[in-house]
Amino acid sequence: MSEALVEAIGLVRHYKLTGKRLLRAVDGVDLAIGRGGTLGLVGESGSGKSTLGQTLVGLQNPSAGEVRFEGETVVGARGAKLVRLRRQRQIVFQDPSGALNPRMTLGATIVEHLRVQGWPRAEARERAVEVLALAGLSEAFSGRYPHEVSGGQRQRAVIARAVSTDPAFIVADEPVSALDVSTRAQIMNLLRELQRRSGLTMLFISHDLSIVAHMCREVAVMYLGQVVECAPRDSLFRTPLHPYTAALLSAIPLPDPVLERSRTRIVLKGEPPDPSAIPSGCRFHTRCLRATEVCAKVPPEMRALLPGHTVACHHPLNA
16 A cells, blocks of 8 residues: 555544443544545444544544544644645535535535635635536536536535545545436546546545445445454455455345345344444454354454455454
């Protein structure tokens, strides 16, 4: 992997609930994203993916641990450093309708975003038109409101706003899940083209591994606030080591109906545990078909079993 642009070191994000209970959304994550690369982050809903992404761009403050950008700590940044970091780290949200102000035109939304970052108004207006064109929207769209355009066009406007500050790092949080299939392909191609042009580094969050396979070269698998497996894309898809990863991969539909009918699906037991009541030992042991007594007592450590391929499991597959 190339030099890390963004790093999470022992990153924790907890939320206080009633009494002394804690919701452990992110609970000790170590992660590095190489400059110019795309890391896919996958897992079931509620695994902490969005919270991790928001913490990496500064929308959430960590409860503990460290976030580094270009080698320097960003938690607690103030003044000019904070302004610079905001410009350099942006996010594309899952729901484009919820991410846009319905009372503002697409152009005005981008202008306001730039004005907050310190751009003069005239330059911000020019930049808004420029980035809308970069996202495949003509100047006419600058004067349209969100309800006057399609879902795909709204998402293009959200992407245009994110790249308007010329960031080095973008978190794409389920950016195509709310779109139809043909529009998904257009938005994915747009993200890849923007990355090719400007060398963007990206964290691509999704629950759809088929999309991750298309977009990412590195993949991290998250379960109950922790990363349980991290590997190059081809290694992870060919040789999954964690039983949870294998279950996620088995849920990907195959285009060949004969192969789809003949393959064996891995069906997990029950639902993920409550993040405020984490099981002891391995967090996955309550649903794992390979769990033994040690799994219920001892948390597994992350270890490398294949080149560039790490896993946190007492009884890994294919090893």
